[in-house]
Amino acid sequence: MDLLSLRYFRAVARREHISRAAEELRVAQPSVSRTIARLEAELGVPLFDRQGRTVRLNRYGAAFLIRVERALDELDDGRRELHDAAGIDQGSVAIAAETLMPLAHLLGDFRAAYPGVAVRLLQSTPETMLDQLRTREVDFCVASQPLDGPGLETVRLRREEVQLVVPAGHRLADRERVSVADLFGEPFITTGPGHWQRVLLERLFAPTGRRPVIACEGDEPAATLFLIRAGLGIGLGPALAREATAHEPISWVRLDAPGCFRTLSLVRRADGYLSVAAARFRDVAVAYYTASKGAAED
Template identity: 40%
Template structure:
């Protein structure tokens, strides 16, 4: 059993498509098929169910994939640790984040202080971030709600209020506080259902005793702000994006107390380079200072 066989197997297992896997690996498909067949011969069991040109990971393959991914992750950690000890690590840090204004400002200030760190930033949905972290594809992710899972460690870095935004001229435009139950019959402009922000705000409404009457669903808060200006409804709005609400009026929600918390998460058993540890420590200090100023 060779290391290359295991790496090829992981690629085919993730894609469940031999041609696509061969293209990404930049090798000929017959050579890839032969490598996978040889691995199956070594193990004595098939790892894929084959139906014509279609392949699908079977029970043997699924069990083997978990072990192989863990083994390859350990080898990768070992290489990174040795490179770090030898002074060759070159400061690479892989982070999955959101478009949140506070995170982009923090990343900019970190790079200004640590120009030698090679920070690679990606965006991904919450579920995908968790898988990236588990598979060792990234060092850290910023996530909400916080990940609660064995093998994942993290620290809460940012807690913000969620406010109620009302359009200009709304009857509540002079209010400073409100109980959310008062908005039970209001039309809501909302983030789409597949977004954690929507899950959270639906939960706030449930605590207040109602299901929101959604008249408009959008992908991001900039679109929410646009529709707020039209006066068609009210919306939930993050405190740290207050200035991006335009002319909408923001009201603090007294009951229930609406908060969301972001977490910086990492894998407990993954080796973190000196640069990664420097980044983690900076993030924690940055948001402690930020919260103390607000």
């Protein structure tokens, strides 16, 4: 049993698909199939149930995967720790977020301070971020809503008010405050289910027994304000976006409803090795949001 066999097994177990695992590993499919067959022969039990080209992790494979994940994670952490101790390179950091907009200026500061650190960014839903933390695909998630899971460590970066955004000339543009009832029938520009804007919108409407009218939904929260500016509907926006769109022909109106806030948090696995590069990113992120205008409200 060698490390290559274990890595091949983990990839197939995660995907439950030989071809997709081979693509991820960048090797030929027959090589993966032969490696899994040798591993099963060595262990003396089948790890997958097979039906044609479909493979499903069986109870033996599920039990073995827990041990393999733990062993490979420990070895990967050990390699990073040795690299840090020996100063072989300046490392890398992988970050996932629902929207990349809150990271733009922060990462500019980070790259200026640590130009040798490789940065990898992924845009993910909260569900995907939890999986990426579980598999250690990323070091951190910048979450716009709580990420709940065992063994997670969370640092709050910023708590900011969320307001209603309407195009110039809209009937609500000159109001200081509006209620949710004022929004009945209005077309909303929002994100898809699961994203923080959509979750908050549905939570605001839930007590009324009504559902928001969704005129447009997508996976890019940063596009919402520009579609509102074009007059396609109204939407929700955080204070951070208001600062960045001060000169746009849109109006921001306070919502007279509880819980109209977004909390940005930095989330990582508490049991994972914190590399020097990752620790530096965490420190820069905390310092950036502590110093930024309108940072965390208590």
